[in-house]
Amino acid sequence: MTDTRTKPPPPGAYQLTQLRALESEAVHIFREVAATFEHPVLLFSGGKDSVVMLHVARKAFWPAPLPFAVMHIDTGHNFPEVIEFRDRTVEELGVRLVVASVQASIDAGRVAERPGVSRNRLQTTTLLDAIAEHRFDAVFGGARRDEEKARAKERVFSFRDEFGQWDPKNQRPELWSLYNGRHQPGEHIRVFPLSNWTELDIWRYVAGEEIDLPPLYYAHRRQVVRRDNMLMSLCEWIQPAEGEEVLEALVRYRTVGDATCTAAVESAATTADAVIVEVAATRITERGATRADDRFSEAAMEDRKKEGYF
């Protein structure tokens, strides 16, 4: 029972770098899902986490094409650069894009829009309806545990009941790299391949792999208003309120979501390497700096996640 190669290798040999270890873990997760689920789908918004997720997914199945579609939950309040990027990316990769529209959910009377409130929370209904309609049984999301304290408790394979609900107090234990994706028809599993990545890891990976991102992730001049101490970009849905001064600022986005609740930060970083320097020095979390939706309460994210949010 002995191999000819029984000598241990020299110390330091055969060690993966941290980014390669994270990539390898994510590739393993993608393949596990492709091998054991019927209808997976990958949530793709054009945001940096979903772009990195898609990049790693391609690597997992190369030279075969992606064995699943991608889906965008479209609030209708988009940055045009991001939609253009989304369409170009799916075209280049030859993957199927499913767009589920919050506007359509509003029109169908599934949800009611409240004036002055972002459509962020409404996405949950649209997402769950689309999952049911297409019978998706595994849904890949780009959420990371370092983003937010409720997400720090999230499993890689996260069970959702037939109402799409997350029960944080009753999660399946997740040991080693043995994932339990078993579920009944109508239930589904959210899968988070980038669980163990941090914002800095994402940027280092973007730089190292030369991954293309929508241009608003890099410094550019833009008209903004300062609202609730955040820089909101002027667009169809954001107009200066009385007393608000329109500023032209050099900004970039740390996260990209619904245009009505995602803010910019002042920055001169025009490359991924320059962003890394900024991120490494920053003292504010990306959600705290840029997401109006997470500042409602200590448990804003937990409450949305329980309902079935991303």
Added chain:
Amino acid sequence: MELLRFATAGSVDDGKSTLIGRLLFDSKAIFEDQMEAVEQASLRRGEVTNLALLVDGLRAEREQGITIDVAYRYFATPARSFVIADTPGHVQYTRNMVTGASTADLALILIDARKGIVEQSRRHAFLASLLRVPHLVVCVNKMDLVGYDQDVFNAIVEEFRAFAIRLEVSDLSFVPVSALVGDNVVHRSAAMPWYEGSSLLHHLETVHIASDRNLIDVRFPVQYVIRPHRAEHHDYRGYAGQVAGGVLKAGDEVVVLPSGWPSTVAAIETFDGPVAEAFAPMSVTVRLADDLDVGRGDLICRPHNRPHVGQDIEAMVCWMADGALKVGGRYAVHHTTRTARAVVKDLIYRLDVNTLHRDESATDLGLNEIGRVRLRTTVPLFYDEYRRNRTMGSFILVDEATHATVAAGMMLDPSHGG
């Protein structure tokens, strides 16, 4: 840069959250808005700044002042990136610590210098050794409250070492700290000139983890078969998977289990190009020189170094469900990429995690209990002893009705028990 995963165990009373808070704060991994939120929340509760609120992410946890579930925290220094699996000491401690320790390179145990070694310290050390966490660091905390007394520290070290002899711990270190003041956490403390070791953070940055993996026994569980069905890759057939042990090289003679057919590794491929060799935990695609019938759940290994193959499995299991494990119970078993059904043939003993006493008269295992069992599986599993390879020697049991994960298992060598 390397990644180090470590698990912390203990309760708020040991100063665990303060220690984690100190590590995160001093390494600048806590952001100002997080700190501000914690300060505001503490104020509302009329408390001094409570660093536990950083870690306790769920509403119920904050309301009840307890930690319910494993939380993962991240920080990095120029030397290494760290993932902390922070496991609570109160509720479900065994289940949570086993979960956190399953992927950890290192376990950190806190002992209150005033109280010395308590039942919980022994339990944590035992669970870390059961899960084969390669490195164990004991932080003797609250040294400021015992006047930084070297004798107090030495007595705890001596007592712990005597106890740890009964466990299999390959690397054991002790650091006297005060998490509250910061002594020996990030920087060496002037208050304890008698301590000649490194600070906790320096130890975490430098502990040698490269040789913890098995680089000898080649194990490649086939996870997924890649067949592009495209004109330019018409006959392409690649076996995708994550290396579970050894160093697999292009040109290696291999066999595929269970068929036993021999072949040769034609190429080891990745999106970024072919590689000459692959080792754990690399995810790669292996192509064989021969056209064989290979699928998910098969195993590629070397002809003269094969794992155990069998349907009668002996293992230590940690039970994680409300309903008890009983002899005769049937479950689904997930082992590497292989799935089977299993029946519990025998409960050999139940282990008391505090005294290590083996109760051979036990007839079931309740929630958070650990015991040694014999299973019979519907198909053969290809496995190594857990102590030799954590990936090849671990499994979970899943309830086929509720789909809940009900047990974690660590396989034993069938030839000489253990």
